Amino acid sequence: MPAYKRILLKLSGEALMGDDAYGINRATIVRMVREIQEVVQLGCEVAVVIGGGNIFRGVAGGSVGMDRATADYMGMLATVMNSLALADTMRQEGMTARVMSAISIEQVVEPYVRPKALQYLEEGKVVIFAAGTGNPFFTTDTAAALRGAEIGAQIVLKATKVDGVYTADPKKDPEATRYTQISFDEAITKNLQVLDATAFALCRDQKLPIKVFSIFKAGALKRVVMGEDEGTLVHV
Numbered sequence: 001m002p003a004y005k006r007i008l009l010k011l012s013g014e015a016l017m018g019d020d021a022y023g024i025n026r027a028t029i030v031r032m033v034r035e036i037q038e039v040v041q042l043g044c045e046v047a048v049v050i051g052g053g054n055i056f057r058g059v060a061g062g063s064v065g066m067d068r069a070t071a072d073y074m075g076m077l078a079t080v081m082n083s084l085a086l087a088d089t090m091r092q093e094g095m096t097a098r099v100m101s102a103i104s105i106e107q108v109v110e111p112y113v114r115p116k117a118l119q120y121l122e123e124g125k126v127v128i129f130a131a132g133t134g135n136p137f138f139t140t141d142t143a144a145a146l147r148g149a150e151i152g153a154q155i156v157l158k159a160t161k162v163d164g165v166y167t168a169d170p171k172k173d174p175e176a177t178r179y180t181q182i183s184f185d186e187a188i189t190k191n192l193q194v195l196d197a198t199a200f201a202l203c204r205d206q207k208l209p210i211k212v213f214s215i216f217k218a219g220a221l222k223r224v225v226m227g228e229d230e231g232t233l234v235h236v
C-alpha cells in the first residue's frame with residue numbers, strides 16, 4: 001500500500017538533460033516516466049510540476065541584460081515544452097496524462113482549471129502542471145507548493161540532483177551530512193537552500209510536508225511513495 005493517496009511530484013528540469021549539455025535526454029525522460037508509472041500502478045494519484053532549466057539555461061546567454069519578467073516568461077515557456085515532452089513520453093508508455101498550463105496558450109495545452117485537474121486525478125490520470133505559477137519572479141518549486149496545496153496533495157516530492165537536504169550544500173562542502181528529517185523551522189533557521197524561500201514558506205503555512213530525494217537513483221520514487229526511508233523529510 002502506498003503511504004500517500006495523492007502526491008505532487010516536482011521534477012528538476014535540469015535533470016532531464018541527462019549527460020547532455022542542454023535539452024531533453026531521451027533515455028532519462030523514459031526512465032523517469034517508468035518510475036512514475038510504477039507509483040501510478042500502486043494506486044497513487046500523481047500530479048507533476050516540471051522545471052525548465054534544461055532548455056532555459058541553453059538560451060540564457062541571450063537573456064543577459066534582458067528584462068527579468070521577460071526572461072521569466074521564457075523560462076515558463078520552457079516548462080511547457082518539458083511538460084509536453086513528458087506527457088508524450090507517458091502516452092508512448094501506455095499512460096494517460098493531461099497537461100494544464102498556468103498561462104493561456106490554448107492551441108497548445110488546456111488551461112489550468114482546478115476542478116478539472118481534480119477530476120483528472122480522481123480518474124487516475126497524471127496531471128502535469130505547465131508554466132509554473134504563471135507569474136514572473138517565481139520558480140517551479142513555488143508552483144509545486146502552490147498546486148500541491150490546491151489539489152490537497154498529502155506531500156510534495158522534490159526529485160532533484162541531490163539525494164536529500166544536507167547540513168550545507170553538498171556540491172560545495174564534501175563534509176556535509178544528510179538529514180533523514182528536519183523541521184521547517186530548523187531548515188529556515190539554518191538557511192538550508194534546497195527549496196526556494198517562497199515555496200518553503202507556503203508549505204510550512206499549509207502544513208504540507210516535503211520530501212527531497214534523488215532523481216537519478218533508480219527506484220527512489222517508489223521507495224518514497226511506499227513510505228520507506230529515502231531522502232529527507234521536511235515536516236512541520
Ligand SMILES: Nc1ncnc2c1ncn2[C@@H]1O[C@H](COP(=O)(O)OP(=O)(O)O)[C@@H](O)[C@H]1O
Pocket residue numbers: 011012013014015051053141159160161162164165166167168169170171192193194195196
Ligand atoms: N543544504 C543543502 N542540502 C542539499 N542541497 C543543497 C543545500 N544547499 C544547496 N543545495 C543545492 O540545491 C540544489 C537543488 O536545488 P535546485 O537548484 O532547486 O534544483 P532543481 O530545481 O533543479 O531540482 C542541489 O544541486 C544542491 O547543490
Ligand SMILES: O=c1ccn([C@@H]2O[C@H](COP(=O)(O)OP(=O)(O)O)[C@@H](O)[C@H]2O)c(=O)[nH]1
Pocket residue numbers: 011012013014015050051052053054056071072073074075076078079131132133134135136137138139140141142143
Ligand atoms: O512560476 C514560475 C515558474 C518558473 N518561472 C521561470 O521559469 C524558469 C524555470 O524554472 P526553474 O528554474 O524552477 O526550473 P528547474 O530549476 O527545476 O529546472 C525559472 O528560472 C523562472 O525564470 C517563473 O518565472 N515563474
